[in-house]
Amino acid sequence: MISKLLIANRGEIACRIIRTAGEMGIATVAVYSDADAKALHVRSADEAVHIGPSPAAESYLVGEKIIAAAKETGAEAIHPGYGFLAENAGFARAVIDAGLIWVGPKPESIEAMGLKDAAKERMIAAGVPVTPGYLGEDQSVERLKKEADTIGYPVLIKAVAGGGGKGMRKVDAPENFEADLESCRREAKASFSNDEVLLEKWITSPRHIEVQVFGDSHGNVVHLFERDCSLQRRHQKVIEEAPAPGMDEATREEICAAAVRAAKAVDYEGAGTIEFIADASEGLRADRIFFMEMNTRLQVEHPVTEEITGVDLVEWQLRVASGEPIPLRQEELSINGWAIEARLYAEDPAAGFLPSTGRLHHFDLGEYGRIETGVEEGDAISPNYDPMIAKIIAHGSDRIDAIEGLATMLAGVEVWPVKTNAAFLLRCSTHPDFVEADLDTGFIARNEDTLIPGEAGEEHWRTAAMIGMAEVEDDGLAGLRLNASPRLVLSLAHKGERRTVDLMQSGPTLPASGFSDGDRVVMFSAGETHEFALASRDAGGHHAHDGDIIAPMPGKVIAVDVKDGDSVTAGQRLMVLEAMKMEHALTAPFDGTVRDLAATAGAQVQVEAVLAVIEPSDED
Known part of the structure; x- marks a missing residue:
C-alpha cells in the first residue's frame, strides 16, 4: 500500500482525497500556488510544497514542479484529482518515468480516450453506439460548414480535446455557424491548447446519462451503475443524481454493459466515466442512448455514486494503484436509495451568472447531509480558479426523499459577501x-426566468428590519419621537432604494437568519442573501451610471468588437472578458453610441473598472 501521497490539485477535491488517505493511514502532501498559501487543502495535509505563482499555467499545470515536489517530500504516488493535469497522458507518463505511482489509468488509455474523434472510432469498433456526426481530419471552415449542413441543424460543435463544457457550442442555424465555430475554437485553444473540433447531431429531448466504471491491473472491470447529469447550464453540470430517474432494469443492464465494453476496449485501470447522450423523447431506451466521451479520471459528481453504493471511490483508486484488485465483484454491488448533488458556485445568477470573488466573511453550509468543500469561513475565493466552492449532497430512501433533503440543505446556505447560486439551485x-423527473439538458434554459431569484420584496425588507432592530435598540435610538408613542421603525437602504419599515404595522415576513454589524443587515433566506445598509449610517459608495460598461470581475479582455463613436443596439456584444476559465460577453444596455472606450484586447482589467460608456441615442 502507498505510504505517502502527493495530491496534484487544490480545493475541495484535494481536501476529499486527503480525508480518505488519512483514514487509510497514508501521509499526504499538498501543493499550492501563491493564491493558495493559506488554503484549506494546505492546512489539511501533513506537508505542503509551494509550486509557483497564482495562475494555474505557472503552478498547478506545471508537471515538472509537481514531480519535483513529490521527490522532495518522499511521496511515492501522485493523485491528480480532476481538472488540471488529471487527463494529461504526458504528465501521467512523466510521473511513471520518475519512478512514482500514478493514481489513474495508464497513459495509453488516457490517449485513447483523450481525443473525442479517435475515441468514437474506437467505440464503434467495440460495438458501443455513438451519436451521428463528423469526425474528419479536414478542419477547414468550408468542410465543417458543409458537414453541418449535411447533418442538419441544430448541430453541436465540440472541441476534440474538450471537457467540462469548455469548447462546446450549439448552432441553431447555418448563418450562426462560422461565428460559433470561431468562439468554440478560441475557447478550446485557451483551455486545451488544441482548437480542433468535431460535429454531432443535436439530440431532441437529450438526457445526459453516465456510467461509473472501475478497472484494475488484474483485468477486472466493473460498473457502479449510472448517474443522470441532465441539469446543465452552458454544458456545465449543475445538479446530478444517481440512479437515473426513469431507468428500467433492462435499459440499465444494456447501458452499463456498453460502458464496461468501452472501458475494456482501452484496457482501463482506475476510476472512469463513460458518458452517454440519450434521446428521451419516448423515455429512456437502450436503442436511443449514444456514447459521447469517456472521462479518464474521477468525476466531480462521484459522491452520488458513493452514496448509493456505499463505496469510497478514492479508497478504491489508492488500492488499485497499489496493485490490489477491485475490492468488490460486480454481483456484490447494488443500489441503495437515491442521492442528489448540487454544485454551489461563487457566482451571481441575477447578473448573468458572473463569477463572484472575495473573502468569505460568513460561510455556513449547515450540518445536514454531506458537504464537500475546499474553503472555510475567512478564506478567499480567487479569480484564478474554477468558481465552485462546495458540493452539497443528499441521500434518501427514494428520489423524493433525496430531493427534500437537498432542498433543506440549500435553503440553509449562508454565504456573504461572496454571491452564490444557492437560491437558483433550490429553485431548480x-x-x-x-x-416529476420531466427533465432534459434544456431544462434550465427553458425555465431560467423562474429559476433566478428576483429583487427583494416587502417581506425581505420587513424581515431585515426585524434582524437589524436589535442592533439599533442597543443604541437606544429605535422609534424615539418626542411627545409621541414609541414606534418600532428602522430605515434601510438596498440597491439605491431607501425605506422606513414600521414593525408595529402588520406585514409579510420570511423564515430567515442573519446578522447586523452596525452598518448593515445581512439576511439569509431560502438560499438567498440580501444586504441592507442601515440608512442613517449608509456612506454611499460607487454607483455606476446607466451607460457605464463595468468589469464585473478581474479578468483579461480577449476581444473588443467596437470602437469609439460606433453606434450600437441594445444587447449588441461590445467585448469579451475572460475570467475564471470562462468567457463573458459584455453587451450594450440600450441603443446608443460608444464613448470613452478604455478596453483593448489582451489587457488585464480590475473589478468595477469602467471599460466604456454607452451614450443613449435619445440624449441631446
Whole structure:
C-alpha cells in the first residue's frame, strides 16, 4: 500500500482525497500556488510544497514542479484529482518515468480516450453506439460548414480535446455557424491548447446519462451503475443524481454493459466515466442512448455514486494503484436509495451568472447531509480558479426523499459577501418538472426566468428590519419621537432604494437568519442573501451610471468588437472578458453610441473598472 501521497490539485477535491488517505493511514502532501498559501487543502495535509505563482499555467499545470515536489517530500504516488493535469497522458507518463505511482489509468488509455474523434472510432469498433456526426481530419471552415449542413441543424460543435463544457457550442442555424465555430475554437485553444473540433447531431429531448466504471491491473472491470447529469447550464453540470430517474432494469443492464465494453476496449485501470447522450423523447431506451466521451479520471459528481453504493471511490483508486484488485465483484454491488448533488458556485445568477470573488466573511453550509468543500469561513475565493466552492449532497430512501433533503440543505446556505447560486439551485431542485423527473439538458434554459431569484420584496425588507432592530435598540435610538408613542421603525437602504419599515404595522415576513454589524443587515433566506445598509449610517459608495460598461470581475479582455463613436443596439456584444476559465460577453444596455472606450484586447482589467460608456441615442 502507498505510504505517502502527493495530491496534484487544490480545493475541495484535494481536501476529499486527503480525508480518505488519512483514514487509510497514508501521509499526504499538498501543493499550492501563491493564491493558495493559506488554503484549506494546505492546512489539511501533513506537508505542503509551494509550486509557483497564482495562475494555474505557472503552478498547478506545471508537471515538472509537481514531480519535483513529490521527490522532495518522499511521496511515492501522485493523485491528480480532476481538472488540471488529471487527463494529461504526458504528465501521467512523466510521473511513471520518475519512478512514482500514478493514481489513474495508464497513459495509453488516457490517449485513447483523450481525443473525442479517435475515441468514437474506437467505440464503434467495440460495438458501443455513438451519436451521428463528423469526425474528419479536414478542419477547414468550408468542410465543417458543409458537414453541418449535411447533418442538419441544430448541430453541436465540440472541441476534440474538450471537457467540462469548455469548447462546446450549439448552432441553431447555418448563418450562426462560422461565428460559433470561431468562439468554440478560441475557447478550446485557451483551455486545451488544441482548437480542433468535431460535429454531432443535436439530440431532441437529450438526457445526459453516465456510467461509473472501475478497472484494475488484474483485468477486472466493473460498473457502479449510472448517474443522470441532465441539469446543465452552458454544458456545465449543475445538479446530478444517481440512479437515473426513469431507468428500467433492462435499459440499465444494456447501458452499463456498453460502458464496461468501452472501458475494456482501452484496457482501463482506475476510476472512469463513460458518458452517454440519450434521446428521451419516448423515455429512456437502450436503442436511443449514444456514447459521447469517456472521462479518464474521477468525476466531480462521484459522491452520488458513493452514496448509493456505499463505496469510497478514492479508497478504491489508492488500492488499485497499489496493485490490489477491485475490492468488490460486480454481483456484490447494488443500489441503495437515491442521492442528489448540487454544485454551489461563487457566482451571481441575477447578473448573468458572473463569477463572484472575495473573502468569505460568513460561510455556513449547515450540518445536514454531506458537504464537500475546499474553503472555510475567512478564506478567499480567487479569480484564478474554477468558481465552485462546495458540493452539497443528499441521500434518501427514494428520489423524493433525496430531493427534500437537498432542498433543506440549500435553503440553509449562508454565504456573504461572496454571491452564490444557492437560491437558483433550490429553485431548480424544487421545480415541479424536476420533481416529476420531466427533465432534459434544456431544462434550465427553458425555465431560467423562474429559476433566478428576483429583487427583494416587502417581506425581505420587513424581515431585515426585524434582524437589524436589535442592533439599533442597543443604541437606544429605535422609534424615539418626542411627545409621541414609541414606534418600532428602522430605515434601510438596498440597491439605491431607501425605506422606513414600521414593525408595529402588520406585514409579510420570511423564515430567515442573519446578522447586523452596525452598518448593515445581512439576511439569509431560502438560499438567498440580501444586504441592507442601515440608512442613517449608509456612506454611499460607487454607483455606476446607466451607460457605464463595468468589469464585473478581474479578468483579461480577449476581444473588443467596437470602437469609439460606433453606434450600437441594445444587447449588441461590445467585448469579451475572460475570467475564471470562462468567457463573458459584455453587451450594450440600450441603443446608443460608444464613448470613452478604455478596453483593448489582451489587457488585464480590475473589478468595477469602467471599460466604456454607452451614450443613449435619445440624449441631446
